């Protein structure tokens with residue numbers, strides 16, 4: 061096949077803006093076509109980017125498309141992904157991998173049978189933020205990891221998203237929407253999860269779209285909007301995770317890792333390159349120089365890693381199997397809440413290789429650890 065990998069995007073809504081801006085920065089990727097249920101929108105994006113606008117069927121069957129970048133809403137992820145695989149395309153999909161782990165697993169089995177790559181968001185964890193935090197943890201400076209604490213909270217995505225209904229339907233909610241960032245980072249740090257316990261609830265606060273042409277439209281809510289979880293990793297580390305669409309303000313730290321000798325303040329794993337801080341015993345916090353991850357990058361780096369992995373004949377990092385494990389954990393947390401029981405996790409996954417400090421074009425920086 062050879063590089064660059066020719067990419068067709070299906071679903072050119074809000075998040076596609078970030079991918080469209082970033083794709084040209086990766087030498088291993090070339091955008092060739094876009095498609096959307098909204099043909100007008102697809103045409104507009106195609107014109108802006110000098111590529112072809114196709115129907116979804118045409119893009120899936122297009123001989124010039126090597127990989128489908130699936131940026132549709134969660135409810136369409138498995139259907140579009142499966143159709144693209146059947147047409148012989150590699151796939152990289154936005155998160156969550158799907159709504160149902162069983163259906164998502166069948167899609168990944170198909171990819172493996174067909175010898176095709178399947179990758180999934182989040183690829184934010186390949187930025188310098190989470191990768192430097194992982195290297196800091198592995199350096200032993202905070203001793204042996206004991207536990208981690210995650211607290212992501214906001215009033216709700218209807219504040220800024222012009223079409224936020226999917227966040228309040230199955231596949232959405234704070235856990236399936238924001239959980240993938242935090243849980244994927246936790247698996248990078250501590251390995252797979254074996255057991256979970258969860259509690260989920262919601263208020264009856266009415267929600268309406270707050271921006272865009274449909275501002276004022278009520279949003280039906282069919283999922284829980286405040287979720288707390290306890291996770292036990294196979295390594296023995298325990299993670300506590302709270303995610304919320306119910307919180308107007310909070311002072312809770314977003315993400316901390318506690319070791320026998322100190323604490324790592326992990327930057328937001330929904331971002332790529334915020335600084336990592338560490339405090340050893342009762343010393344002051346200090347910023348850790350970047351030591352791993354892709355510098356100044358953005359969404360698309362996971363697909364670029366697939367292109368390189370094909371060339372180098374190695375596993376890619378933002379893998380479908382990692383996303384499946386995370387989806388199973390999230391599904392189990394919600395089941396645990398419903399069933400009032402601890403739930404065992406069936407799937408497992410290898411931790412991806414750490415990404416050495418590098419630029420989007422693959423070069424090692426002249427001055428490792430230098431920040432702008």
Ligand SMILES: NC(=O)c1ccc[n+]([C@@H]2O[C@H](COP(=O)([O-])OP(=O)(O)OC[C@H]3O[C@@H](n4cnc5c(N)ncnc54)[C@H](O)[C@@H]3O)[C@@H](O)[C@H]2O)c1
Pocket residue numbers: 070071072073074075076095096097098101116131132133134136140154155156221223237
């Ligand atoms: N908006 C964000 O900030 C953000 C951030 C990270 C990840 N994501 C993820 O990206 C995905 C898309 O989110 P978004 O905010 O861009 O949503 P969006 O609603 O703005 O865009 C989705 C687009 O996909 C199209 N679409 C839906 N179903 C389709 C189908 N079956 N075939 C073809 N096109 C279809 C829609 O017409 C729309 O243009 C979601 O999985 C979301 O979790 C969004």
